[in-house]
Amino acid sequence: MKSPATRRTWARGAVGAVVLAVAAGLLVAVGPQGAGAAPADTASGHRWITDRQGRALVLRGLSTASSAKQAPDGMPWIEEKDVVRERRELGTNFVRFLLQWRKVEPSPGTYDRTYLRQVAERVRWYGERGYHVLLDMHQDLYGPRVGGNGAPVWATGTDGLASAPTDPWELGYAEPGTVRAFDRFWGTVEGGGRDLRGHYVGALREVARYFADDDTVIGYDLMNEPWGGSVQGPAFEAGPLARLYQDAIDAIRTVDRDHWLFVEPSAIGSNWGFATGLPRLDDPRADDPRADGDGGGERGRDGDAARIAYAPHLYPLPMDLGGGYTGSTKGQVDRSLRAWREQTEKTARRLGAPVVIGEFGLDVGLPGAMEYVEKVQRMADDMGAGFAYWSNDPGTWAPWDAKLRPTRLLPVLDRPAPLAVAGDPIAYRWDAERKALTVSWRGKAGVRGGTEVRLPARHFSKGGRVEGGVRQSWDPKSRILTLGSGPGTHSVRITPHA
Structure with a gap:
């Protein structure tokens, strides 16, 4: 749940009251478990995303980019020279590249191959510098018709309910029109209508069809920060969300049997260290006799043909509520981090999946920000987890400012x-x-x-x-x-x- 300018007033209004109640419970409940734990032997029962040579990949990089959310063409701000600079200054090998459903499928059943070609051009920029690219089907607040990004207008059913702008933006998830748009998408309200989930799965399948033979693409993130509308918690994750993921996995495997499929839990709660109800998912690839476990020249040699990765986000609640990494907040953040790691590793074992931190980040001007970023990187090392820092957009959260001059974050990430x-x-x-x-x-x-x-x-x-x-x-x-x-x-x- 990222937004450089608006986190400080998260806890406002009805949703804010709920968040504060949840926060209090979390800060009391997570306690000191995990304190002082030594780095684990990550080779024991741990899965890795591998390259075509069978080597375990340690994925480190940035998300590209928030600017794509509102851009008419759906493209991020970068030019090829910016990719060159990113590789030179940070030495990263990973990028989480944002896609928009509204651009993939601008009208029902019609896919925009011009948009996909533009994405492919930027994927090539990264590939020529040795990057691995994760294509992320991104949404926040569902779509532009209700003030967010992601879903096309034609796929947004509000039943006439309104969605007013909110400050902070996250409170928009509680706006009646936004809740109804999600409920219509998930099929959790009465009434017929278009099979929106079927269209969404079709759009994912079309992306996979287009990039199936692209070795720079490492996989597809099936949905950014899923939100259940009026259905929340385990009922949402083990129900509508798991069904969507399974449908998407099955559909993608009809056109692409090799790339990894990344799944996220619901952002509310799991971003802070709560348990998730996301169940184990089946990869049809595991039943494909061509997908031999030893790789056989294919992309992976992981001993298990299934290629599903777990990509939760990390935004500790005390910092999500506007604090830095200092004073009493520092101890609360540390407890949240321990809880987050424990729940993430537990879920990864249940899914049989490697872990990539799909997002973490903060305003680099907050007290203790650099100490926090280094702590998360050490935790990722100890977990054997990759990460995509949010984000590469120039500004107060980035390794460079609006004039592309290094911020104090750059040397911390350049390790x-x-x-x-x-x-x-x-x-x-x-x-x-x-x-x-x-x-x-x-x-x-x-x-x-x-x-x-x-x-x-x-x-x-x-x-x-x-x-x-x-x-x-x-x-x-x-x-x-x-x-x-x-x-x-x-x-x-x-x-x-x-």
């Missing part, structure tokens, strides 16, 4: 990390105080290529010294060090050259 691990990762960690990056993994049969780590110039101006491993190559332009791999356990420590 040493593995990008691809030639086997099953055990653990990896950047120790800023000792200026040491440690990476350990178990070699895996059939994996090709070496382990790639990025060593930013701000920390490794003269490259890295390798202890405990074999240095294969070093590219000072991309700042990528490649390490040799093979059978057995590897444990490597990389420190700056003197």
Whole structure:
């Protein structure tokens, strides 16, 4: 639930009262569980998104971009030169690229291939720089007819109920017209009408059909921050939401059997650390004899043909209510983070899915903001989770300001990390105080290529010294060090050259 300008007044009005009640319960209930937990052996029962060489990917990047939500053509603000700069300055390998249903299907059953070609052009910009692109079917407040973005006007049924602008914007989810639009979409109110979910699934299938053979695309995020309208909690997640996801998975697999399918829980609650009722979903790929578990030259070698990833968002409630990472709020945020991690890992085990933090972020001017961003990155490392920071739009939440000058966030995100691990990762960690990056993994049969780590110039101006491993190559332009791999356990420590 992101909005750089409006978080500070979330708790206003009827919905705000509910949020405050939930907040109080959460801050009391989450308690100190998980405190002091050591980094887990992520290779034990953990799944990884893999590349065509079978290497485990550590996905780190930004969402691109909020500017696409209201743009008439649905395109983000970026030009190709901005992708070049992003790769050079941050060394990221992942982007969550926003799509709009209103652009994919501007009229019922008609798909706009000009729009998809424009998306494909930007995907190519990223692919030529080594990125993996997640195509995210994005919505906030359902669609523009009720003041949001995402759904086309023709797919918005309000039954004449109004949706007035709200401050903050999140309160718009409680506007009568917005609630009714969601209820009409989910089919949870009486009355006939167009099969909106069927159209939405058809639009997802068309996107998958278009990008099925594009190796830069790593997968599809089936819906951004789902909202149940008048049906909430487990009843929504285990009911209408799970049915939509299963229908979408089944439909996409008729045209694309290889890309990953990313699912999100309902944002309210799970963003803060509450449990989710999202059930395990079936991937028809798992029953396809062509989808052999060892990869066989396909995109994955994960031992399980199903390719469903879990992509929850992370916005701790104390900060969602306007606080920074300081004082008494800091302890509350830490409790929320522990609860979020516990519930996320529990859900990922139930789904049998790897984890990518689909969004996290905050105004970089808030007290303690940089400490918080670094803490989330360390947590992601310990979990073996990828992330997409919100977002690359120039401004107060971004690594660059309106004039594209670096903000103080940029050096915090520009940190040493593995990008691809030639086997099953055990653990990896950047120790800023000792200026040491440690990476350990178990070699895996059939994996090709070496382990790639990025060593930013701000920390490794003269490259890295390798202890405990074999240095294969070093590219000072991309700042990528490649390490040799093979059978057995590897444990490597990389420190700056003197």
